[in-house]
Amino acid sequence: MSKDYEVVIGLEVHAELKTKSKIFCACSTAFGAEPNTQVCPVCSGFPGMLPVLNEKAVDCAIKTGLALNSEIAEFCKFDRKNYFYPDLPKAYQISQYDLPICKGGYLDIDVEGERTRVGITRAHLEEDAGKLVHQGDITTTPFSLVDLNRSGVPLLEIVSEPDMRSAQQARAYMEKLRSILLFADVSDCKMEEGSLRCDANVSVRPWGEQKLGTRTEIKNLNSFRALERAIEYEAKRQMEALEDGEVIVQETRTWDEGKGVTRSMRSKEEAHDYRYFPEPDLPPLRIDRDWVDTVRKSMPEMPVQAGQRLMDQYGLSQYDADLITQSPQNLKFFDETLALYADAKAVSNWMMGDLTRLLNQNGMEIQDAKVKPALLAEMLRLMADGTISGKMAKTVFEEMFVSGLDPQTIIKEKGLVQISDANSLLPLIDEIINNNPKVLQDYKNGKEKAFGFFIGQIMKATKGQANPEMVNNLLKERLNRE
Amino acid sequence: MELHQLTIHELQELLSRKETSALEITQAIFSRIHAVDKQVRAFITLTEEEALAKAREIDNQGEYGRIAGIPLGLKDIFCTRGVKTTCASRILENFVPTYDSTAAGKLFADKGILAGKLNMDEFAMGSSTEQSAFFSTCNPWDFTRVPGGSSGGSAAAVAADEVPFALGTDTGGSIRQPASFCGVVGLKPTYGRVSRWGVIAYASSLDQVGTFAKDVRDCALVMNIISGKDPLDSTSVDLPVPDYSASLDGNVKGMKIAYPREYFQPGIDSQVQEAIKKALIKYEEMGAIVDEVSLPHSEYALPAYYLVATAEASANLARYDGVRYGLRDFEAANVIDMFSRSRAEGFGEEVKRRIMLGSYALSSGYYDAYYLKALKVRRLIADDFSKVFAKFDLIVSPTAPTVAFKIGEQIGDPLTLYMNDILTVPINMAGLPAMSIPCGFHEGMPVGMQLVGPAFGESTLFKAAFAFEQNTDFHTFRPALEVK
Numbered sequence: 032m033s034k035d036y037e038v039v040i041g042l043e044v045h046a047e048l049k050t051k052s053k054i055f056c057a058c059s060t061a062f063g064a065e066p067n068t069q070v071c072p073v074c075s076g077f078p079g080m081l082p083v084l085n086e087k088a089v090d091c092a093i094k095t096g097l098a099l100n101s102e103i104a105e106f107c108k109f110d111r112k113n114y115f116y117p118d119l120p121k122a123y124q125i126s127q128y129d130l131p132i133c134k135g136g137y138l139d140i141d142v143e144g145e146r147t148r149v150g151i152t153r154a155h156l157e158e159d160a161g162k163l164v165h166q167g168d169i170t171t172t173p174f175s176l177v178d179l180n181r182s183g184v185p186l187l188e189i190v191s192e193p194d195m196r197s198a199q200q201a202r203a204y205m206e207k208l209r210s211i212l213l214f215a216d217v218s219d220c221k222m223e224e225g226s227l228r229c230d231a232n233v234s235v236r237p238w239g240e241q242k243l244g245t246r247t248e249i250k251n252l253n254s255f256r257a258l259e260r261a262i263e264y265e266a267k268r269q270m271e272a273l274e275d276g277e278v279i280v281q282e283t284r285t286w287d288e289g290k291g292v293t294r295s296m297r298s299k300e301e302a303h304d305y306r307y308f309p310e311p312d313l314p315p316l317r318i319d320r321d322w323v324d325t326v327r328k329s330m331p332e333m334p335v336q337a338g339q340r341l342m343d344q345y346g347l348s349q350y351d352a353d354l355i356t357q358s359p360q361n362l363k364f365f366d367e368t369l370a371l372y373a374d375a376k377a378v379s380n381w382m383m384g385d386l387t388r389l390l391n392q393n394g395m396e397i398q399d400a401k402v403k404p405a406l407l408a409e410m411l412r413l414m415a416d417g418t419i420s421g422k423m424a425k426t427v428f429e430e431m432f433v434s435g436l437d438p439q440t441i442i443k444e445k446g447l448v449q450i451s452d453a454n455s456l457l458p459l460i461d462e463i464i465n466n467n468p469k470v471l472q473d474y475k476n477g478k479e480k481a482f483g484f485f486i487g488q489i490m491k492a493t494k495g496q497a498n499p500e501m502v503n504n505l506l507k508e509r510l511n512r513e
Numbered sequence: 514m515e516l517h518q519l520t521i522h523e524l525q526e527l528l529s530r531k532e533t534s535a536l537e538i539t540q541a542i543f544s545r546i547h548a549v550d551k552q553v554r555a556f557i558t559l560t561e562e563e564a565l566a567k568a569r570e571i572d573n574q575g576e577y578g579r580i581a582g583i584p585l586g587l588k589d590i591f592c593t594r595g596v597k598t599t600c601a602s603r604i605l606e607n608f609v610p611t612y613d614s615t616a617a618g619k620l621f622a623d624k625g626i627l628a629g630k631l632n633m634d635e636f637a638m639g640s641s642t643e644q645s646a647f648f649s650t651c652n653p654w655d656f657t658r659v660p661g662g663s664s665g666g667s668a669a670a671v672a673a674d675e676v677p678f679a680l681g682t683d684t685g686g687s688i689r690q691p692a693s694f695c696g697v698v699g700l701k702p703t704y705g706r707v708s709r710w711g712v713i714a715y716a717s718s719l720d721q722v723g724t725f726a727k728d729v730r731d732c733a734l735v736m737n738i739i740s741g742k743d744p745l746d747s748t749s750v751d752l753p754v755p756d757y758s759a760s761l762d763g764n765v766k767g768m769k770i771a772y773p774r775e776y777f778q779p780g781i782d783s784q785v786q787e788a789i790k791k792a793l794i795k796y797e798e799m800g801a802i803v804d805e806v807s808l809p810h811s812e813y814a815l816p817a818y819y820l821v822a823t824a825e826a827s828a829n830l831a832r833y834d835g836v837r838y839g840l841r842d843f844e845a846a847n848v849i850d851m852f853s854r855s856r857a858e859g860f861g862e863e864v865k866r867r868i869m870l871g872s873y874a875l876s877s878g879y880y881d882a883y884y885l886k887a888l889k890v891r892r893l894i895a896d897d898f899s900k901v902f903a904k905f906d907l908i909v910s911p912t913a914p915t916v917a918f919k920i921g922e923q924i925g926d927p928l929t930l931y932m933n934d935i936l937t938v939p940i941n942m943a944g945l946p947a948m949s950i951p952c953g954f955h956e957g958m959p960v961g962m963q964l965v966g967p968a969f970g971e972s973t974l975f976k977a978a979f980a981f982e983q984n985t986d987f988h989t990f991r992p993a994l995e996v997k
């Protein structure tokens with residue numbers, strides 16, 4: 032990013048765990064319900080209410096810990112983190128302070144062909160807060176409403192070491208972590224719904240310097256893009272400040288997506304004193320090794336192993352393997368398509384190209400797409416046997432994406448069948464050459480453009496349905512005979 | 514004897530012989546309450562109509578069990594569905610829970626009849642019931658004296674024959690000290706023996722639900738009902754509950770009783786000490802072996818208690834912010850202002866003092882010196898007790914340093930007031946069961962003896978307390994109330 036400074040990044044990721052009920056009560060965790068319909072006296076902090084730990088949340092934490100190569104604590108405990116806010120019903124959050132459930136660990140990321148190991152400091156369980164609903168902007172709203180549906184939803188906070196050196200690496204870490212959480216089936220990881228959230232700690236230091244620079248914490252990063260942009264902006268801001276002889280202030284900053292800047296929220300001096308102390312309403316949690324083994328046995332294939340399988344079995348590149356193992360749904364699509372059409376590279380190209388593009392444009396997930404593996408496999412087969420050209424395939428694919436119709440039907444409806452018959456193409460080629468003697472002369476004089484002109488004319492005359500490869504060969508032969 | 518003077522087991526007998534009805538008992542209880550509570554002022558809320566309706570229902574069913582048809586009182590810290598639960602605080606003055614606390618719910622399931630909610634020190638913070646936001650309760654033995662606290666209303670109501678029994682909570686002595694001051698039986702069970710679910714929290718690691726009764730037999734009977742693991746309270750313990758009534762055999766032959774020298778110091782009224790020493794002689798006469806022991810860390814218990822309890826309280830009471838229920842200041846300009854104004858108006862002086870103390874003890878930079886050190890002291894205190902219980906069955910001491918003091922006498926002096934708990938607090942710090950039973954009189958006021966057992970050793974307490982009761986008549990004395 033700069034030749035004078037090195038950027039140092041650590042991420043704190045909050046993943047909502049995919050349990051049916053909340054972490055300390057029996058309320059549902061389903062997203063999108065009417066406000067305050069998934070609440071009870073426990074998660075709304077009524078007098079005399081006590082928490083009871085949901086063991087499913089512990090299962091999820093153990094799974095994640097195993098996937099991140101962490102040590103699962105035999106003994107951990109919960110603590111109270113005290114602060115006042117209207118969306119925090121008890122005015123303390125039950126969290127884990129000094130004895131988290133997962134300690135240490137790592138995950139590997141690959142950026143531009145270079146592998147980096149990012150250390151995991153810890154992962155701990157905690158409860159989510161509710162949310163405030165304002166009338167417009169928070170600073171001008173006449174009143175605010177409190178929705179406690181989310182209060183008490185289990186969260187796993189995963190803290191990384193400051194091992195990342197670029198916004199791209201941070202993004203890659205986040206993507207890799209997301210795929211792990213998805214494969215482990217512990218979180219929905221929907222950043223737009225807030226089930227995966229991220230704060231970034233960013234500092235810069237002169238190259239070669241061992242000591243870390245003063246860091247700022249950036250909040251409100253709601254997408255991979257926001258994460259990448261915010262870190263880039265913040266690193267640049269810090270470097271420029273240092274260049275101007277300023278001192279970086281340790282503070283919390285918020286990312287303004289619209290303006291593309293980070294803004295100061297509060298300084299270290301204004302930071303809360305959370306007055307952590309052990310939660311007296313919950314006994315310490317002992318996780319015996321049988322529990323860990325049971326969870327280990329139930330672990331599905333993780334993206335790292337799946338990616339390795341794709342590279343070993345099908346010779347895919349690390350890059351392609353990473354993309355396909357972004358989510359279990361992606362991998363499932365790939366595996367199912369490949370079972371019907373055994374060209375891994377072709378399947379991967381179409382998945383990562385047109386399919387991903389269309390999904391992104393429409394804000395859809397792969398499992399919701401009308402294009403199913405069978406349709407893609409059939410289309411690839413028609414392409415391979417020359418029935419349709421690559422260009423036609425793009426049209427067919429877009430149509431499949433919209434309608435979910437099978438490629439044969441689309442080809443018929445749109446009249447997309449490729450002309451791969453030499454007997455019908457040759458007279459046309461003759462005719463075009465004869466009608467353009469000047470271009471023919473250019474060709475003979477060695478002008479390469481002339482060849483392209485003929486191809487264009489032929490494709491135009493056949494409304495693009497001529498088999499391009501065949502046209503190419505036939506034209507070459509014909510011209511060579513001149 | 515009139516109905517309101519009887520114990521649970523006496524009423525039970527009359528009911529089973531069909532010599533009275535739940536309705537008659539309930540009516541008798543309410544006429545007693547109407548006669549004396551203007552002076553005693555034990556009740557914050559009465560539930561007379563509901564109680565009479567329930568009594569009729571029970572009579573119609575015609576089946577009487579352990580406490581079926583027996584009226585009872587609850588300290589106003591127990592959440593009761595549809596019945597105002599104030600914790601004697603302005604901040605919860607109009608709070609009506611939608612749920613019954615587990616302990617109360619068990620009594621109701623056993624067809625106990627709620628007569629009303631009893632006065633207390635606000636959020637159980639106090640030793641005299643003078644810290645109630647509403648009014649002080651008077652000691653039935655002498656209306657110029659306090660009933661003790663924080664469960665003063667519960668103790669006074671039982672002593673004044675307003676209810677046969679009542680539940681209270683004990684965080685640092687809040688059942689035993691008022692039981693001692695009012696001359697009734699009061700039991701604080703082992704931490705984890707009775708569910709805390711639905712009981713408004715003061716200091717979660719110390720709070721324990723217990724009962725006031727007119728005699729030991731009633732106390733055992735109530736404990737049989739309310740004890741046991743509650744899946745809603747993770748700190749309740751999953752151990753079998755013995756039949757406590759079965760331990761009432763009056764036999765203490767060979768029982769090893771210890772009295773700690775630290776509990777018989779000059780700060781403890783000499784007449785109170787005298788009463789306990791006489792009781793110890795009585796135990797020896799009954800065949801028990803009595804010996805002196807030391808609990809060397811006792812002197813640190815009180816300061817450590819006030820750190821742990823206030824620290825937990827500072828978090829437990831933070832939820833009263835005016836957002837979801839309870840008092841809210843509607844004049845506030847913004848949300849922070851709303852928090853602070855609601856809390857400033859809603860909490861009394863003592864509650865504010867303890868929230869401040871606790872917040873301070875937990876603050877960054879002070880945590881290790883205060884809170885963490887207090888936890889270490891707590892461990893040492895528990896170890897002291899373990900060592901004694903390796904050799905002894907029971908520890909005996911005075912319950913409180915004095916008999917009931919005068920209303921207003923200590924109110925301006927928090928530290929003196931805190932000293933009331935000096936003999937009871939260590940037991941909460943160690944999580945042990947302890948009971949106060951009447952064992953004498955001084956200045957015409959009852960003196961209480963504290964019996965302390967090993968964890969989950971309630972049966973030993975019942976055994977020893979019952980034996981003492983069988984051989985003395987202190988529990989039969991009742992205050993001579995002027996009925997107006």
Ligand SMILES: [Zn+2]
Nearest residue numbers: 056058071074
């Ligand atoms: Zn709930």
